[in-house]
Amino acid sequence: MDCASDNLASSSSSSSDTNPDTPRASSSSSSSFSAVHRALNFIQSHDSDLKLEGAREIRRLTKTSQRCRRQLAAAVKPLVQMLCDHSSESHHESALLALLNLAVKDEKNKISIVEAGALEPIINFLQSQNLNLQESATAALLTLSASTVNKPFISASGAIPLLVEILRHGSQQSKFDAVMALSNLSTHPDNLSIILETNPIPSIVNLLKFCKKSSKTAEKCSALIESLVAFDEGRIALTSEEGGVFAVVEVLENGSLQGREHAVGALLMMCQSDRCKYREPILREGVIPGLLELTVQGTPKSQTKAQTLLRLLRDSPQTRSDLQPDTLENIVCNIISQMDGDEQSGKAKKMLAEMVQVSMEQSLRHLQQRALVCTPTDIPIPSCASEVSSK
Template sequence: MGIEDGATHCHLATATLDADTDASPSSSSSVVTQTLTLLRSDDLSLRLQAAKEIRRLTKTSQRYRRYFSAAVGPLVDMLSCQSAEANEAALAALLNLAVKDEINKIKIIEAGALKPIIGFLQCESLALQEHAAAALITLSASSVNKRVISASGAIPLLVEILRHGSSQAKYDAVMALYNLSTYPDNLGQILQTEPIPPLVDLLKSCKRSSKTAEKCTALIESLVGFEEGRMALTSEDGGILAVVEVLEGGSPQSREHAVGALLTMCESDRSRYREPILKEGVIPGLLELTVQGTPKSQSKAQMLLRLLRDTPDPRSDLQPDTIENIVSNIISQIEGEDQIGKAKQMLAEMVQVSMEQSLRHLQKRALVCTPADIPINSCASEVPSK
């Protein structure tokens, strides 16, 4: 489904939370009927008023999103008005109608909304650009719409916004691109637009723990599944380092995508990508992930550590194939006192954490069945008295 579309339109839905979600069915029906009548008026000011009312009522109410499904067509028609205010009001109303409503998402596309939305992505108005990109986030959350949106030419325009858009538009663009990337056939089209440089730039400028960083690294992880993507990331100044920094300080999900991206690169061609990855000081972050990451992160970090050591085949090592020995092997091969010192410190801390975890596990096992819990007649091994 892509990202949770209910949380992506906060910068559009700024109306007050006074929708009458507890209204009776009869009063709700009356409000819907009156609002739809205004929406179909020849007076643009009345249509604008109706669009704003629909936006307000559908902001938090799933029931009103269903009631106002009939408003999709007239709202899409408003997108062609020669009024920026009307365009923005209609987009905001359509966006609220689409949130968490699969039927409305599909209906909006079928009603012809894509053509004007694509036009807004190219217009000079930053506000309309942002509104259009935000609308595509929610609409692209529908699996049915992903192929249609990519076929409309949206992908190159979204990547162009990544390069030159406002901060908000860049955020919306990367979210929409991530949604579209979950449809496998779209990945090749995204790759053709050379998205790695703007993705790396955005990754460098945003907070490592942000949702933006998470979606950037998720996109990069998908794109490095192709040789063009791997070469682009390696060629981009600070590209691998940006991923390593997310691996060290990102959210759990971001770190999982970051280590996944580096693992994909190393698995594809260890001889080519081992040194560029090692050079960026990835070892401390990987060590931390092996004990503190998500289950997927831990597994991927361990696999990457094995690939990064001088001899990747564990059977060729004289020492046991433990993380400690793998890391010791890597440390002996890398250069730079700072990196070696930090890696050794992290290794010592990792061993300490592992010991503490093992001790806690043993303590828990010891507490499972205490002597007070054991019935007297269950002591079959008791030595009989003479």
């Protein structure tokens, strides 16, 4: 598909390579400028074949070069026009992929693409029977949704229900891209209610169950769930979905640092909203070992959230009359005493012992370090001695 543009690139570089007196950096820069200029001429042509060649060349040039993305910003409008024209699917896909590469890591191009009217044809491609076109459209929305300016326009275009539909029935790659796009869109407050109305949690949970828990996909699924369980409908949907809470607990145990932070945040939000309603469903999924690990190894936010959730999960809130101090060990012991199942309880006890051991070792290392840096000059001289020495 890109062989013609590859031939163009090789022919443009061959002439400079044959001249030994031409500096390599200069010839490379000249070749790049020439390729950019040619691509712009092609894409602005009235000839359909030249437009297609121009789109393919732009896609190639902008794949890894930020400089080319800036130089080819003028190609946005003719490429969007290609999407709108009633031409072949190969024209549509090449133009869409070129726009996708132009938008990567370039905020101005992201905004320009939406302003040029790209959303309407992209929305149509989301419903295409051509899976390649559908995947490219989903990937384009993922990239465009990274711009804060674009988020309200994307939701207003009707993209959210279609992205959720892709999440249900699309290819594996388009599902990954759809959940990431929805996660991007969810950071705009007005979009959360629109996402909730599409009942996305069953599809998000299904994707979360089968993806690698440390993956970016699991991280985005957890982030989206954390946003959605801020609403009663989201909490009900997650607990009603078979394996829903357990999928979040798995991310809490095995996810990336950011994914674990979102997972514990989601569970904490549920328990804070209605402790009596959600304490048992969370405890039932064996969350304690993962929470214990987070209190030691998580991000600062994860550690705080994990400790707060542990306090909420114990049998009853502590009162001032309690004799035992409110230490993490006592909180966990209280929870373990209420747990069913020897395996879960045993694992929690083992984790607690390891946590205490780590805490003791850290304290010992700290004391040793203090002892090493303490020298005789650090010892304060009695006032009488200082008076004697000064006389």
